[in-house]
Amino acid sequence: MRLVLLGPPGAGKGTQAVVLSKNYKALHVSTGDMLRDALKKKTKSGILAKDYMERGELVPDEIVTKIVSERISKADAKQGFILDGFPRNKNQAVDLDRELKNLEISLDMVLYFKTSELTSVERLTGRRVCPKCGINYHVKNRPPKNNNLCDTCNVILVHRNDDKVETIKKRLEVYDRETKPLLDYYSESGLLREVSGNLDVDGLFRILQNLFKKENVA
Numbered sequence: 001m002r003l004v005l006l007g008p009p010g011a012g013k014g015t016q017a018v019v020l021s022k023n024y025k026a027l028h029v030s031t032g033d034m035l036r037d038a039l040k041k042k043t044k045s046g047i048l049a050k051d052y053m054e055r056g057e058l059v060p061d062e063i064v065t066k067i068v069s070e071r072i073s074k075a076d077a078k079q080g081f082i083l084d085g086f087p088r089n090k091n092q093a094v095d096l097d098r099e100l101k102n103l104e105i106s107l108d109m110v111l112y113f114k115t116s117e118l119t120s121v122e123r124l125t126g127r128r129v130c131p132k133c134g135i136n137y138h139v140k141n142r143p144p145k146n147n148n149l150c151d152t153c154n155v156i157l158v159h160r161n162d163d164k165v166e167t168i169k170k171r172l173e174v175y176d177r178e179t180k181p182l183l184d185y186y187s188e189s190g191l192l193r194e195v196s197g198n199l200d201v202d203g204l205f206r207i208l209q210n211l212f213k214k215e216n217v218a
């Protein structure tokens with residue numbers, strides 16, 4: 001399968017992408033994770049991206065488009081991929097179309113996780129992440145087994161820098177202005193399917209399984 005996941009910050013794109021990637025053997029391509037990894041490794045793109053990410057703004061298109069194009073051209077993306085957090089504006093969507101054309105492939109579907117602002121804020125303020133394996137937890141919805149420790153790595157979970165209330169507000173504003181217009185873009189191309197991002201993880205996964213079956217996406 002080749003999917004794009006769209007939705008506001010905290011809609012559950014990353015969480016659901018992990019579940020889908022495991023069950024459908026598709027590569028999970030998260031631009032947020034790739035940028036955070038680049039920053040950890042102090043690469044040129046990571047250093048350039050840092051300030052934008054901390055402010056909750058979009059990193060310049062050329063940086064993000066390059067890392068996505070490189071990633072989806074690799075051999076392990078041939079089995080399929082799930083784009084989580086890309087594209088984020090019209091420019092990036094046009095660049096993605098161009099790259100897919102070069103690779104002679106197309107998207108199966110664009111999933112829009114429609115989510116209320118209240119849910120986004122509640123999920124992001126409660127999100128905790130394992131700095132080692134990157135797994136997401138939530139203090140109420142998905143708590144770790146042991147107090148603030150990753151179930152797998154046993155290291156202390158962290159609160160993402162951009163998950164502070166003021167930065168979340170900024171990210172939601174940027175989403176409304178830059179990313180929301182992509183709903184029309186993908187609706188016009190017939191690829192958009194709306195699902196509720198307010199559902200729990202398993203409930204949403206079951207809905208997606210039925211949708212893929214109905215539309216022959218594998």
Ligand code: AP5
Nearest residue numbers: 009010011012013014015031032059085123127138200201
């Ligand atoms: P990125 O990391 O992509 O952040 P985001 O889009 O804001 O998305 P989030 O990771 O916050 O939310 P999510 O929908 O994945 O939710 P999650 O599953 O984690 O981007 C960060 C920054 O990088 C951007 O601000 C920008 O600067 C830069 N960037 C990235 N891509 C870019 C691009 N293309 N162009 C330019 N700049 C770019 O879930 C959140 C919480 O809720 C977790 O705690 C989870 O456990 C919980 N949860 C998830 N699903 C459910 C559920 N169904 N029920 C209950 N709880 C749930």
